Amino acid sequence: xxxxxxxxxxxxxxxxxxxxxxxxxxxxxxxxxxxxxxxxxxxxxxxxxxxxxxxxxxxxxxxxxxxxxxxxxxxxxxxxxxxxxxxxxxxxxxxxxxxxxxxxxxxxxxxxxxxxxxxxxxxxxxxxxxxxxxxxxxxxxxxxxxxxxxxxxxxxxxxxxxxxxxxxxxxxxxxxxxx
Numbered sequence: 001x002x003x004x005x006x007x008x009x010x011x012x013x014x015x016x017x018x019x020x021x022x023x024x025x026x027x028x029x030x031x032x033x034x035x036x037x038x039x040x041x042x043x044x045x046x047x048x049x050x051x052x053x054x055x056x057x058x059x060x061x062x063x064x065x066x067x068x069x070x071x072x073x074x075x076x077x078x079x080x081x082x083x084x085x086x087x088x089x090x091x092x093x094x095x096x097x098x099x100x101x102x103x104x105x106x107x108x109x110x111x112x113x114x115x116x117x118x119x120x121x122x123x124x125x126x127x128x129x130x131x132x133x134x135x136x137x138x139x140x141x142x143x144x145x146x147x148x149x150x151x152x153x154x155x156x157x158x159x160x161x162x163x164x165x166x167x168x169x170x171x172x173x174x175x176x177x178x179x
Contacts, residue, residue, distance in 0.1 A: 005052050008052060009044060009048065009052050013055075013063070015037075016037045016056065016064075019033045019034070019036045019037035020037050030072075034075065035165060038081060039165060041082075042088065045084065046173070053085055061073075070121065071118060074118060074121075090103055103158075108155075
């Protein structure tokens with residue numbers, strides 16, 4: 001591996017850790033900071049290839065287990081960190097409907113695993129808190145309808161995240177990758 005690639009990997013890993021640490025401190029911009037942290041892997045993929053991207057993901061994953069709280073670390077390791085690699089593999093198909101379907105399958109699988117792990121390891125039930133918020137402010141009907149609304153909102157949030165990451169990658173391709 002070239003010194004240039006090691007420097008790139010180290011720098012992007014450090015930036016990832018900064019974003020993850022900030023996500024653990026600031027409660028209002030957590031998803032934005034996690035999106036920026038997930039953007040470092042695609043930059044590594046563009047600038048250095050798959051080996052550099054994997055190095056960034058693996059080193060960031062190990063470091064975040066030490067530096068940030070477990071809930072942020074789990075979310076990064078299982079979804080935000082690896083999603084840049086998964087996205088690049090899925091988007092090689094170049095069939096939009098298939099890409100969206102595969103991305104949603106990946107997201108829903110990881111989401112269920114995260115719900116189970118966070119509830120098991122941390123005792124934190126995300127679904128119950130979302131249901132209380134929906135029942136209080138939006139829907140005062142049955143529990144089953146709340147689950148449908150929560151499911152729809154989570155899918156929508158994922159698609160917005162995917163689009164935002166695509167915009168970041170496109171911006172990087174147009175303007176920043178020339179340096």
